[in-house]
Amino acid sequence: MMNKNYYKVTFYIWLLVILTLTSLPKLHTPLDDSLNVDKLGHLFVYLIFAYLFMKMHREDQYRAKLKLLIIFAVVLPFVDELHQIPIPGRTFSFYDILADFLGFSIVITIYSIKLKNGCYKINP
Numbered sequence: 415m416m417n418k419n420y421y422k423v424t425f426y427i428w429l430l431v432i433l434t435l436t437s438l439p440k441l442h443t444p445l446d447d448s449l450n451v452d453k454l455g456h457l458f459v460y461l462i463f464a465y466l467f468m469k470m471h472r473e474d475q476y477r478a479k480l481k482l483l484i485i486f487a488v489v490l491p492f493v494d495e496l497h498q499i500p501i502p503g504r505t506f507s508f509y510d511i512l513a514d515f516l517g518f519s520i521v522i523t524i525y526s527i528k529l530k531n532g533c534y535k536i537n538p
Contacts, residue, residue, distance in 0.1 A: 421470035428466055432459060436494055440503030453513040460491070460517030468525055473534040480525055487518030 464483055471479045491514030498504035528534060 416469075418470055418472065421466055425463075425466040425470050428463055432463065432494075436498055436504075437501065439501060453509060456510050456513035457517040457520075460487075460514045461520055462517075464518045464521035468521060476525060476529060476534055480522060480529070483518065483522055483525075487515055487522065491515055491518075 464487070467483055467486070468476065468479060491511040494514065495506045495511055499506055
């Protein structure tokens with residue numbers, strides 16, 4: 415089992431990767447025209463972000479951290495899209511926000527179900 419410090423370091427590295435990649439001009443791939451890889455990328459980037467965020471905390475903190483993660487899920491995708499407006503080749507996209515939110519939502523749903531089913535020892 416990985417310790418919390420591993421997840422903290424990985425979380426902050428992942429956050430740095432997100433900030434770096436979203437600050438670069440639009441990256442074009444050969445798959446841009448045939449598949450909408452961009453939306454899958456958004457979903458998985460924020461799914462991993464949310465997972466690492468939850469894993470870097472103790473299980474008895476999950477209920478409070480889930481509430482914070484829900485706030486992140488609403489705010490971060492919107493802020494991410496706004497910060498990309500002045501970057502060449504980037505545009506504001508509500509579909510990107512939805513993909514980001516879906517990534518968060520998957521992790522929020524899984525942890526909510528686990529909490530409801532008593533999978534974690536939670537202090538009242």
